[in-house]
Amino acid sequence: MMRHVGVGVLVIAGLLLLPAVTSAQAIGGTVSDSTGSVLPGVTVEVRSPALIEQVRSAVTNGAGQYQIIDLRPGTYSVTFTLTGFNVLVREGIELTSGFTAAVDVQLRVGAISETVTVSGASPLVDVQNTAANRVATREVIDTVPSARTFQGLGVLIPGVVLGGQTNNVLQDVGGQSGQSHMTLAIHGGRTRDQTVHIDGLSTEASTREDSSGPYIPDGAIQEYVFDYSANGAETETGGVRVNHIPAEGGNNFRGGAFFSSSPPAWQGSNFDDRLRALGVNATNRVKEQWNAEVKLGGRIVPDKLWFFATYGRFVADEYVLGTYYAQDPRAIRAVPDLSRQALSEQNAYSTAVRLTWQATPRNKFTGFVVNGMQHS
Structure with a gap:
C-alpha cells in the first residue's frame, strides 16, 4: 500500500493573546x-x-x-x-x-x-507547575541507544508501558518498527488515550485518535515532552501527552546528518532444534533496515526570519514468523510456499520545514509543514 501524507501546523504566537498554545x-x-x-x-x-x-x-x-x-x-x-x-x-x-x-x-x-x-548551577526543580512530565532534549535523543522515536524514548520513563505493535515488533530497540504507531500508557491507563501534539497543537491522524498521521523525521524535533499527570484542559484524555517541539533556525547556520543501519548479519537468533521440533519453520528476522536524515537551519533575515529544514528517509523490511507467500496467488485455496517467507515492508521519505518570523517586537508567527510519501 502506498500513502501520500502531509500535515501543516501554523502557530500564530501573539505573545499577549496565546501564551499557552505552544509551550510554557x-x-x-x-x-x-x-x-x-x-x-x-x-x-x-x-x-x-x-x-x-x-x-x-x-x-x-x-x-x-x-x-x-x-x-x-x-x-x-x-x-x-x-x-x-x-x-x-x-x-x-x-x-x-x-x-x-x-x-x-x-x-x-x-x-x-x-x-x-x-x-552557577541552573535551577533543576520547577516550583511553579503541578503537571508531571519528562523532557527528552536533543542531547538525550542523540545519546541514548534507543530507537529514534518518541515511543523508544518514552518507554524508558518509569511506569510507562507500550501498547500495540508495528511491523510485527512489540519493543523497538533499533528502529526496526519503521514509523512506529505503538502507543504509551501509564498509571494503568489505556494506551489509546495517548495524544500527539506539535508545539501544543493536535496532529492526530484521521484514522485513529492516538497517533500522528505523517512520518516526521526525528531530526526536525528539538525536544519530546511527555506529560503524564495533571495535564491541562486542552488534553481531552487522561493518558500520556506527547508534545513534539520542532527545532528552530538561528542567526548562525548549523546543520547535521545521521545514518544508522542494522544488517541481517548483526541480528541474533534463538531459532534452534527445539523450535524446529515444535513445527516452527522460521523466525522474525531483518531483511533490510536503515535510517538517514539531514538537516540545516539558519537565517533568511537576521533577527527577523529563520528557517529549519529536515529531510529523512527510512527502510524497515522484516520477514514475519508464520507467514508465507502462496505457491499460486491465483488459486482459490492458498497453499503456502514454505521456502518464501513473507515480508512486512515499510519505507518512507519526508521533508519538514519550520519558519519563524518576528513580525513585531511583541508578535511572532511560526509555521511548520511536513510532507512525504510512505509505502507499506
Whole structure:
C-alpha cells in the first residue's frame, strides 16, 4: 500500500493573546536588596540565541516579583538593572519545554557601571507547575541507544508501558518498527488515550485518535515532552501527552546528518532444534533496515526570519514468523510456499520545514509543514 501524507501546523504566537498554545517556558522570581527588602522597578532582561528577537524584558512589580513567559527552550542569561545598585548577570539558565526557572537574586548597592556576573548551577526543580512530565532534549535523543522515536524514548520513563505493535515488533530497540504507531500508557491507563501534539497543537491522524498521521523525521524535533499527570484542559484524555517541539533556525547556520543501519548479519537468533521440533519453520528476522536524515537551519533575515529544514528517509523490511507467500496467488485455496517467507515492508521519505518570523517586537508567527510519501 502506498500513502501520500502531509500535515501543516501554523502557530500564530501573539505573545499577549496565546501564551499557552505552544509551550510554557518561563523565568521568574523575586529581586531584593542585601537586607531582604524587595525592589520594585528593576529592569530584568533575558538573552539567548534561541530567541529570534535576542532579548526580552520585564520590570519587577511592587512586590519585587517578575516573570518572563513564552520563552523558547535553550540557555539564557538574565540581567538585573536598577539605578543605585550594581548590575547583576545570572548566566547558564537552562530551560526545557514546560519548565519555569525560579531565579531569585539580591542586588548590592553600588555604581550601575559595576557588573556582577554569577555563573552557577541552573535551577533543576520547577516550583511553579503541578503537571508531571519528562523532557527528552536533543542531547538525550542523540545519546541514548534507543530507537529514534518518541515511543523508544518514552518507554524508558518509569511506569510507562507500550501498547500495540508495528511491523510485527512489540519493543523497538533499533528502529526496526519503521514509523512506529505503538502507543504509551501509564498509571494503568489505556494506551489509546495517548495524544500527539506539535508545539501544543493536535496532529492526530484521521484514522485513529492516538497517533500522528505523517512520518516526521526525528531530526526536525528539538525536544519530546511527555506529560503524564495533571495535564491541562486542552488534553481531552487522561493518558500520556506527547508534545513534539520542532527545532528552530538561528542567526548562525548549523546543520547535521545521521545514518544508522542494522544488517541481517548483526541480528541474533534463538531459532534452534527445539523450535524446529515444535513445527516452527522460521523466525522474525531483518531483511533490510536503515535510517538517514539531514538537516540545516539558519537565517533568511537576521533577527527577523529563520528557517529549519529536515529531510529523512527510512527502510524497515522484516520477514514475519508464520507467514508465507502462496505457491499460486491465483488459486482459490492458498497453499503456502514454505521456502518464501513473507515480508512486512515499510519505507518512507519526508521533508519538514519550520519558519519563524518576528513580525513585531511583541508578535511572532511560526509555521511548520511536513510532507512525504510512505509505502507499506
